[in-house]
Ligand SMILES: Nc1ncnc2c1ncn2[C@@H]1O[C@H](COP(=O)(O)OP(=O)(O)OP(=O)(O)O)[C@@H](O)[C@H]1O
């Protein structure tokens with residue numbers, strides 16, 4: 001594959017909420033099949049960056065590209081909507097609080113968007129839901145409502161729902177932070193499985209061990225800038241920057257206690 | 258208490274009760290239509306529509322329904338709006354209750370967790386697809402009870418149209434008081450009939466709410 005452009009290309013991203021500058025000139029390139037972890041203290045802008053990638057929090061400056069399409073192109077309303085709805089189909093997103101649709105069963109949570117947006121028939125959509133739910137180990141709960149599931153189960157269904165759109169990239173915003181400790185592993189296992197299938201992923205996480213074991217690259221963000229980035233063994237074992245060292249020291253102390 | 262008189266006039270009160278029910282049903286339908294339009298305007302992406310929606314709500318909630326009825330029925334002919342009393346009653350009360358229903362529906366829609374719209378949009382749904390398939394089904398459940406409260410207030414407010422001489426329950430009571438001088442008995446019959454109507458509607462709302470919660 002000779003692709004001149006990086007798969008996901010964030011160029012000089014800037015974001016302000018009013019006078020608060022949350023992202024200050026961030027650039028990040030992710031190649032196909034790469035897995036990037038974003039770590040950093042609370043409020044450093046990790047979620048904002050991730051949400052900018054599918055324009056949930058539109059940037060105030062800079063560009064975001066997925067392959068040859070610019071995501072945050074400024075267009076007249078209707079064209080913008082069409083453009084963004086198309087690109088979002090190719091970007092899966094997993095939220096900290098799952099955001100499953102509570103009025104729909106697990107099956108319909110997964111089939112809703114493919115049926116509506118890709119015109120799948122009931123039979124096709126059901127086969128797709130069964131395939132994705134099997135992958136995340138939730139096929140037995142296909143006829144349950146979200147309220148009947150544990151947090152870890154909900155998150156696995158949320159991943160299946162995103163995968164059913166056959167996205168090119170998956171974004172995870174602290175997918176396991178809202179879970180009881182004993183439920184974290186089942187979600188991590190699903191994410192590892194995706195990693196083995198060469199899914200392109202950008203993962204915001206507080207779990208350094210997990211980041212180290214699955215990621216190709218780690219970004220340490222603080223106060224809206226990328227302070228340091230590199231392969232996980234360098235960032236976690238041998239960080240060059242004082243701020244990275246401080247963060248990791250505090251974080252490990254916090255995790256141990 | 259003059260039971261014999263009460264028995265004699267009761268059939269006329271029953272007839273009047275049907276008018277009250279008819280008035281309530283038509284007003285509720287018109288109110289729902291106004292409520293849906295008002296909600297759509299208030300949640301629109303166009304600032305002009307949002308402003309019009311907000312103006313509608315504050316105008317009709319900010320003045321007495323009786324004044325609104327009087328303006329429509331007595332003032333209407335001056336500006337070329339010629340309505341009979343019943344029509345004026347339905348339109349006046351319907352538009353009025355629509356303002357309250359607008360706030361009820363909008364409240365239920367914005368009470369749905371923001372993460373729901375985000376999840377839907379993230380999958381690639383348009384604003385309307387997300388609204389229709391994800392937000393509204395959840396908002397409907399939230400709005401049944403408060404709409405029931407609007408409905409309850411609406412039924413009671415139909416008594417106001419007695420003031421423009423629509424022959425419903427309250428007007429009928431007043432008319433028989435004029436000829437019998439027995440206000441206690443007459444208002445008692447009217448009150449009990451109102452209570453029965455409101456009770457039945459209340460049970461219906463509670464059932465609908467329970468059904469929505471189970472499914
Ligand atoms: N919608 C918003 N309006 C105003 N300020 C916001 C908004 N969203 C985020 N912020 C601010 O932007 C900054 C970065 O927030 P962000 O959620 O990106 O941080 P984070 O790195 O994800 O933190 P955490 O680890 O706690 O999730 C914070 O100071 C936050 O208060």
Ligand SMILES: [Mg+2]
Nearest residue numbers: 046047048174
């Ligand atoms: Mg965050």
